[in-house]
Amino acid sequence: MAAALYIAYSCPFAQRVWITRNYKGLQEKIKLVPINLQNRPAWYKEKLYPENKVPSMEHNGKVIGESLDLIKHVDSNFEGPSLLPNDPAKREFAEDLIAYAGTFTKTVYTSFKGDPVKEVGPVFDHLEQALHKFDDGPFFFGQFSLVDIAYVPFVERFQIFLSEVWKYDITAGRPKLAKWIEEINKIDAYKQTKTNPEELVEHYKARFLKNNLANVKVSK
Numbered sequence: 001m002a003a004a005l006y007i008a009y010s011c012p013f014a015q016r017v018w019i020t021r022n023y024k025g026l027q028e029k030i031k032l033v034p035i036n037l038q039n040r041p042a043w044y045k046e047k048l049y050p051e052n053k054v055p056s057m058e059h060n061g062k063v064i065g066e067s068l069d070l071i072k073h074v075d076s077n078f079e080g081p082s083l084l085p086n087d088p089a090k091r092e093f094a095e096d097l098i099a100y101a102g103t104f105t106k107t108v109y110t111s112f113k114g115d116p117v118k119e120v121g122p123v124f125d126h127l128e129q130a131l132h133k134f135d136d137g138p139f140f141f142g143q144f145s146l147v148d149i150a151y152v153p154f155v156e157r158f159q160i161f162l163s164e165v166w167k168y169d170i171t172a173g174r175p176k177l178a179k180w181i182e183e184i185n186k187i188d189a190y191k192q193t194k195t196n197p198e199e200l201v202e203h204y205k206a207r208f209l210k211n212n213l214a215n216v217k218v219s220k
């Protein structure tokens, strides 16, 4: 029986697993089940995934959550190209980078409520340096891997929002990151999952800037 992958089309965490499934050619083995996060069906929390978040996946009678665990699960338990490097030094660095994804996303999301232009430089520099480390291709490890997948949904959103609201170009002075974004946009498995930029800007403005604007009004 096919596995069921519960996602929301706009969710960057779910997008990680969606890209993994597409890239490994598992469209028939893993079926997408879209969930409306604004109106979640009661059965999702009660019968399937008590965390009540997306993504989750039902596979062989078990339900698994957490996007970073899920991409590893899909990579190790399904057919298709392997998405982690075999070389031990590269493998260790891949694990470090996957672990750093939480710091990266938290730093940038937190900065949206403060001053991103001052705050986001170091975490994007970290990615730029990581892309230099093995210097064997546009991706973190030459071949497309789970590390690219862990970051791309967030880099996609941060690039759009930082440019739109603060005119901050994440690729300025970061040639490897610029090339990475260019090359990753040639990968169909990713392209099919991209979010709608206009909807993203509206959604993030409401989510992150509402209080800033309210504060501006109060202080006038």
Ligand SMILES: N[C@@H](CCC(=O)N[C@@H](CS)C(=O)NCC(=O)O)C(=O)O
Pocket (backbone or CB within 6 Å): 008, 010, 011, 012, 013, 014, 037, 052, 053, 054, 055, 065, 066, 067, 068
């Ligand atoms: N740590 C989780 C985060 C998943 C997550 O926060 N998903 C959001 C949608 S993008 C969600 O389901 N939010 C609903 C909620 O928190 O109630 C992962 O990596 O999978």
